[in-house]
Amino acid sequence: MSDGLQAYCRECSxxxxxxxxxxxxxxxxxxxxxPSAERSRISYSRRKYGLTPEDLDVLVAEQQGICxxxxxxxxxxxxxxxxxxxxxxxxxxSRNAALGQFKDRxxxxxxAAAYVEGIAWKPTLxxxxxxxxxx
Numbered sequence: 028m029s030d031g032l033q034a035y036c037r038e039c040s041x042x043x044x045x046x047x048x049x050x051x052x053x054x055x056x057x058x059x060x061x062p063s064a065e066r067s068r069i070s071y072s073r074r075k076y077g078l079t080p081e082d083l084d085v086l087v088a089e090q091q092g093i094c095x096x097x098x099x100x101x102x103x104x105x106x107x108x109x110x111x112x113x114x115x116x117x118x119x120x121s122r123n124a125a126l127g128q129f130k131d132r133x134x135x136x137x138x139a140a141a142y143v144e145g146i147a148w149k150p151t152l153x154x155x156x157x158x159x160x161x162x
Contacts, residue, residue: 041058072105075105076105076107076112076114078105078114083105083117086105086114086116086117087102087117089116090102090116090117094117094118094119094122095116095117095118095122096118096119096122097119097121097122100119100120100121100122101119102117102118102119103117103118103119103120103123104117104118104119104120104123105117106118106122106123106126108131109130109131110131149161
């Protein structure tokens with residue numbers, strides 16, 4: 028409609044579309060219920076990491092519900108080694124994403140830390156007006 032709103036609720040609109048498609052002779056898929064987010068999270072943890080809900084609760088309790096890397100943030104994600112699949116702990120969303128971006132490579136993380144600390148890219152004064160850049 029001109030005001031941007033629909034004339035029918037979502038369920039009625041879906042039913043109307045389904046009836047129109049069937050009238051045209053097209054096959055219409057049955058509606059599939061989507062599991063709740065909590066059930067999905069539990070089954071994902073079991074399937075991906077082999078963790079039961081109790082195991083996950085123990086991990087969170089061991090860390091008192093806070094991220095290992097930044098104590099101010101609540102835990103949201105299971106951190107694991109991508110090579111071995113071993114679970115290391117639970118992290119906040121930001122730290123888990125950062126480790127993923129570094130591909131779990133300690134050398135890359137150390138270089139990033141040195142860069143942030145300003146160590147890696149400071150030029151060295153060799154002579155007056157002559158600087159050597161780090162390689």
